Amino acid sequence: MDMLYYPGCTLKTSAKNLEASAIAIAEKLGYKLVEMDDWNCCGVVASLTSDDLMHHLASLRNLIRVEEQGQDKVLVLCDMCYNTLKQTDIRMKASQSDLDTLNSFMDEESDYKNTVKIMHFLEFLRDEVGFATLKKKVKKPLKGLRVMPYYGCMLLRPREVAIDDAEDPRILSDLIKALGAKVVDNPYKIECCGSYRTIDQKELTSRRAKSISSYASTHDADLIMLSCPLCQYNLDVRGKEAESMYDGYSQLPTLYFTQLIALALGLDVESLGLDSHAVDPAPILRKRGVID
Amino acid sequence: MTETDVECAKQDEPSQVTATVEIFIMGKRYDVPIGFTIMKAIEFAGYQYIRSCGCRAGFCGACATVYRKGQEQKLHFALACQCLVEEGMYLVQIPFVPANKALYDINDLAPEDNTILTIYPEIARCVSCNTCTKSCPQDIKVMMYIQNSLRGNIAKAAELSFDCIQCGLCAMRCPADIKHYHVSQLARRLRGKYIDPESKELNARLKELEEGKYMDEVDEMMSMDRDIILNLYKKRKIEAQGDLDEGADA
Amino acid sequence: MKIIDGYPDYMMESIKLVEQKREKNLKIDVPALTMEGREKVLKAYHPDFMDSTKREVKLGPNKGEMIYNGIVDLLESKSILDTKSVDLTKIHYDVDILIIGGGGAGTVAALFAHEVGGVPKDKILITTKLRHGDANSMMAQGGIQAADRPVDSPTIHYLDIYGGGHFTNKPELAKALAMDAPRIIKWHLDLGVMYDRMENGEFQELSGGGTSRNRMHSAKDYSGMELMRNIRDRARNLEIPVLEFCPIIELLLDDQGIVSGGIAFNMETDEYYVIRSKVTILATGGSGRLHLSNYPTTNHYGATGDGLVMAYHAGANLKDLDTIQIHPTGDAYPEAVVGILSTEKIRGLGAIPLNKDGDPFVFPLEPRDVESAAFIQECKKGKGLVTPTGMPGVWLDSPMIDIIHGKGTIETKLAGEYRKFKRFDIDMTKHPIFVYPTYHYQNGGVEINEKTETALPGLLAAGEVTGGVHGKNRLMGNSLLDYNVFGRRAGLHAAEYIKTRNVGKLSLKHIDDYNKKLDELNIKSDIKAPILLPEYRGKEVLARALDIL
């Protein structure tokens, strides 16, 4: 079955491995992820001020593209894009007058008719594929692997866009179990990774990465699983930088949920971009017998 | 002027001025002939160009023009040399666009995902309002080439922007102050230099030339008597006529 | 008169015939003319062969030779510069290399002088009439020739150039053109030029009129623009100084009679600047805007032959200006684009010329002069059509291209052309376009040698302003090549030349002498030269003009 998806800029640059692994697992599960035509940047951070309609243009234009392509659902892989698109969608559903203003501004486009459902890929796996089905397709259960789930902010906040309970989410834990791995639950899972501070305050972000990863290490986690490319960057790259700031410190590897699913489904390791991480996950995966 | 064998008059004086339309050049009213481009109409009205006129054929982007017709809501964008005058046009030309270009040495760059973003970080400010696309007289998907530059798809940005004549109208309108045409110039250069494949045949020919091949052949031809070279010329095999098709001798 | 799909009804009638016969015409091959056949049609119909189009020039180095009237008119006028109003003791710009003309040749020369010749950028100055890059170089559509395929060779290219020029080229210049070509293409790739490629990375090379191999490298139908904007971008990145809207109006000599700079005129403020230089490169391009023989033109607004005039005033000789190139496929309809070029690539891709009955009458890819003469002949025979504004012309059956190469070819390969006609409601994928010859290229000019030296010491020249490279006829794609090959050579030679040059006292005496000579010969003229810009203001306005501000 064809599923339209919105990639977003990050998947085309620093998170190519997220996109590649998502496409691969979808295929294994019987879905073909089809990239939207002519998409544009989501607008990145959703605007929270009420008079700043301009910032909803980018998102809305993408939703119009989805309607134009005859679809009523679009999957989103990047947490940040998901959050931004979803917030615009909610605002448009709530305020017809805002929608009218934007529709009339975009006089070169057809009007948005509020028909599109925005779904994060994780949500899609849980609600449409079903973790039970996924479990059945697992070829190489990740036995013995101790995984710490990490959510960050974008999947859960604000509450209206959350794909799970904002205070005590379980979607990642359930997924880890379905893959046959061991969950290392933790209080840091909904802490902020430092987000855009990574640009102007590298050290602050490194410190955050260190505190998240340290908790995991002291609880014998092998690695951290997450879904957001920005969290991934901060935990991985800034975390690696923390190693040179703190003597003897070593950062745990971070993997996308799609990469772990792919490993459990027995997909070709080469195509998952495991070598594009700052902290190399290969040694621990090898040690636990997940890869050869 | 001297008599000529061509029945036509020269370019800028059509032999028949049929009817006129009323236009407003920077607010001043003039009657100009129907069927004239904006450029010819402005000249007809008595202006002599120094700026805002270059190729007169839609290639140089010197003649960017903005107009509104009568009470119309919408502002229009055109090239004065490529757009006919219409009744009630209020128009002005934009002779110069202050849009600073980044300085770089193409030889020091690599075609990476963030190369363009590093040199023109302001593209990240794009709010996808599409105003640039709506202002482009070349009907280029301007926003899409900015978007592709942003996501590191250099080849696509280059392709989408190829027909850009650098008129600057997009840059004048962008609420994010992006200098689109400089961005796309970089995209195209990166693609031409680093992404498009090598030509093996060209490289082979360069090597031959370096080794001095063809020097003697050409020198010999240069010293030939006219009859001999004329004969050679007449006997050329013409590829376009299929002379080379049946394995014919080159 | 009704307009249907952009054409008046009576022209549409003729288009119907074209359409009816299209299938048949696709199968017919009109053979190329023999040498004798070519000569016959040229003699009868080409303006180069008519007495009325040119005359003997009465003074200067080419005294007694035939040159096109419009150019002689300028050579037989006084200088636009009043030498008394210039103070040569005040130097405004003191440089090693003055480059006159910011088109292709001038910019390439600057790049090579700086990047290879090692001349510091501040010692180079480009002055140009309009903006940097507003030039014929920006307008080329078809492409550039270079013999780089195995079935081709620089020798074959040489033969095409020389024969195409009716064996009147200076052989050493034709040789330089053919032999340097492949390295020029390589240089372009290094700059980042996006040439049209095939899937295997090789260039898509088309044939052009008068060439025996397919060697036309193109970048859609924006070839000239793609080259010029890359070259200009490189110059901008290197911060080579450019003075825009400041044409040079006369050259400066020193007391040894060596060219030592020029007088620039700021068209916006009316001031002059004295520019002193150790060597000067003339790269002012062509003269289409002189409308020689009253033809419309494809050239840019600044193509008024200034370089010819100032070089002649200083004593350089001109060559082959008894010929011009008219391009067969100038637009003849609609009126708004009359004279503008429809690229030869349209024929290169398979469109053929047809008369008003829809019948083919000439091999589509004859050399330009022959092809043009054949069009004129067809119109003289009454087999052409005449537009509502009196332009004669013939059809060029563009829809054939999509039939031959597949739907969509026109929109991608001829994007610029397609867009141009679309603006006037004509869809060239459905209907033929209407064409008639237009003044396109100045075959001759200031004579140079293979180092780009002119007869005047201190003055180099490159590009369309020069004479000798193409002889009395240039083939398509060889002038983009020309400006690159000789622009490069000029830049390199200039960098050498300045090493031993000391400039003496500046002088404009040659201008006074020239003006005096005109008086002595009692030659009168109501214009002054160079003219800098063509006059297109409305007749009625000019008639009422007062000169008071």
Ligand SMILES: Cc1cc2nc3c(=O)[nH]c(=O)nc-3n(C[C@H](O)[C@H](O)[C@H](O)COP(=O)(O)OP(=O)(O)OC[C@H]3O[C@@H](n4cnc5c(N)ncnc54)[C@H](O)[C@@H]3O)c2cc1C
């Ligand atoms: C429409 C068109 C299509 C063409 N197509 C092709 C093609 O497909 N293939 C091909 O090989 N050739 C083609 N040509 C020819 C080719 O483009 C030109 O011959 C070539 O580019 C000339 O280069 P240039 O640098 O000598 O002159 P230009 O590029 O014209 O540059 C001359 C510059 O000098 C400036 N100038 C003029 N007078 C002065 C002055 N007094 N002081 C200072 N500056 C001055 C001008 O403004 C201009 O900027 C085409 C030409 C035209 C017009």
Ligand code: SF4
């Ligand atoms: S005008 Fe500027 S902000 Fe708007 S879409 Fe274009 S580049 Fe983006």
Ligand code: SF4
């Ligand atoms: S992209 Fe911008 S500069 Fe280029 S042609 Fe369009 S409006 Fe002009």
Ligand code: FES
């Ligand atoms: S004058 Fe060059 S595009 Fe109009």
